[in-house]
Amino acid sequence: MTGHLITLVLAQAGRAVGSGRIVGGWEYVWAAYAITWTALGLYALSLWLRRPGADSKELE
Amino acid sequence: MARRIYYLVIAMAVAMLATGAWLALVWAPPDREMGDVQRIMYAHVPSVWMALLAVTLNFGCSIAYLIRSNWKADALAEAAAEVGVLFGAVGVTLGSIWGRPTWGVWWTWDPRLTSAAIMLVSYAGYLALRRFVEDPERRATWSSVAAIIAFVDIPIIWFSVKWWRSLHQVQSSPSTVDPKMTLVLRWNAIAFLLVMIVFIWSRYRIALHQRERELAPPEALAAEPQSRTPAAGALR
Numbered sequence: 001m002t003g004h005l006i007t008l009v010l011a012q013a014g015r016a017v018g019s020g021r022i023v024g025g026w027e028y029v030w031a032a033y034a035i036t037w038t039a040l041g042l043y044a045l046s047l048w049l050r051r052p053g054a055d056s057k058e059l060e
Numbered sequence: 061m062a063r064r065i066y067y068l069v070i071a072m073a074v075a076m077l078a079t080g081a082w083l084a085l086v087w088a089p090p091d092r093e094m095g096d097v098q099r100i101m102y103a104h105v106p107s108v109w110m111a112l113l114a115v116t117l118n119f120g121c122s123i124a125y126l127i128r129s130n131w132k133a134d135a136l137a138e139a140a141a142e143v144g145v146l147f148g149a150v151g152v153t154l155g156s157i158w159g160r161p162t163w164g165v166w167w168t169w170d171p172r173l174t175s176a177a178i179m180l181v182s183y184a185g186y187l188a189l190r191r192f193v194e195d196p197e198r199r200a201t202w203s204s205v206a207a208i209i210a211f212v213d214i215p216i217i218w219f220s221v222k223w224w225r226s227l228h229q230v231q232s233s234p235s236t237v238d239p240k241m242t243l244v245l246r247w248n249a250i251a252f253l254l255v256m257i258v259f260i261w262s263r264y265r266i267a268l269h270q271r272e273r274e275l276a277p278p279e280a281l282a283a284e285p286q287s288r289t290p291a292a293g294a295l296r
Contacts, residue, residue, distance in 0.1 A: 025097035025161045032100040032154045033081060036107065039150050040077075040255060047262040052269035 066261065073254035080248040088244045100158040102244055106252035107151035108176070114144030114256060115183060115214055122207035125200055131271050134200040137207060138190060139263035143256060145183045152176050163227060171220040172228035175213055182210035196274045 048054075084102035091098035121137035124130060155173065156166050167173065186206050193199035221230045234242040 021093055022095045022097050022161055025095060028097055028157050028161050029085070029099050032103055032157045033085070035153055035157075036103045036150055037081075039146065043146050043259065047259065047266070050266050051262070052265055 066258070069254055070258050073251060073258055076247065076251035076254060080244070080251040083244045083247055088240055089238055094162055097158065097161045100154055102248045104151055104154035104158060105245060106249045107147045107154060109249060110252050110256045111144050111148035111151055111179070112214060112217065113253075114140045114147060114260065115179065115211065117260070118144060118183075118186075118207050119211040119214075122204035125204045129197075129200075131196075131200070131275070132268065134204070135267035135271055136260070136264050137204065138187075138267045139260045141183050141186050141207065142263055143259045145180065145187065146259070147252075147256065148176065148180050148183070152180060168227060170227040171224045172217065172226060175217040175220050178213050179210070179217060182213060186210055196271065 080102065084099050088099065088102070090096045118137045118140040121133045121140060124133040125137060152173075155176075159168070160166050186203055189206055190199055190203050193202060220226065221228050
């Protein structure tokens with residue numbers, strides 16, 4: 001009887017927390033890759049704008 | 061010749077980054093427990109690795125400057141710190157995004173996350189210090205000392221998951237994951253490494269150019285727009 005009750009409680013708890021596996025979540029994946037590519041792209045652009053000689057070309 | 065190699069590395073970095081994204085988002089299998097969300101790992105882990113590599117380079121260059129007072133070491137230290145902050149910020153942001161669906165929170169004061177946040181604040185402070193000090197010699201010396209102090213946190217980041225029983229998982233072993241996952245992670249790590257090399261090299265040239273201008277005698281500075289000859293003699 002007690003064993004059956006424990007099994008029932010554990011089964012209920014299992015349903016309450018889900019299967020433990022994540023389903024979907026592609027929005028997090030796309031957000032992560034978009035942030036990575038944007039950050040690397042913007043930094044590359046900043047290096048191009050700050051490159052040696054860029055300021056002296058403006059003076060000429 | 062050096063310029064050709066520079067452009068070749070850029071081309072390789074872009075090609076490997078694009079291929080790496082396809083491998084990570086399409087080719088790699090989903091994780092048994094985390095599903096597709098685990099694909100964040102292929103950008104998160106290489107970002108953090110590159111941040112740790114860059115700040116280690118910064119540490120080495122800072123010691124080199126204090127020993128030999130070499131301006132090239134100081135310029136490389138500055139470049140490595142800036143690129144380290146970039147990759148560190150990307151890595152921590154991606155970790156936060158990954159944490160939301162897996163841990164249920166965007167942020168928690170876990171030892172790994174806390175030590176990574178300390179790294180970001182320390183190296184942002186290092187870069188701020190470099191901005192505030194005008195005298196090049198004082199700036200190089202003070203920032204070298206700051207870099208050595210900031211580096212104390214780096215072994216703590218690496219070993220935090222082993223030293224403390226925390227939420228962040230310990231480093232995985234290739235023997236316990238799908239071989240496809242190992243291949244994709246290594247591919248992306250090499251792609252990020254090439255990107256980091258290009259960034260540090262480009263930023264190093266900018267820092268060296270700034271140092272040449274700062275150390276050049278006034279007449280050389282006035283003649284610069286016409287001749288555009290770097291005052292290389294001013295650099296040790």
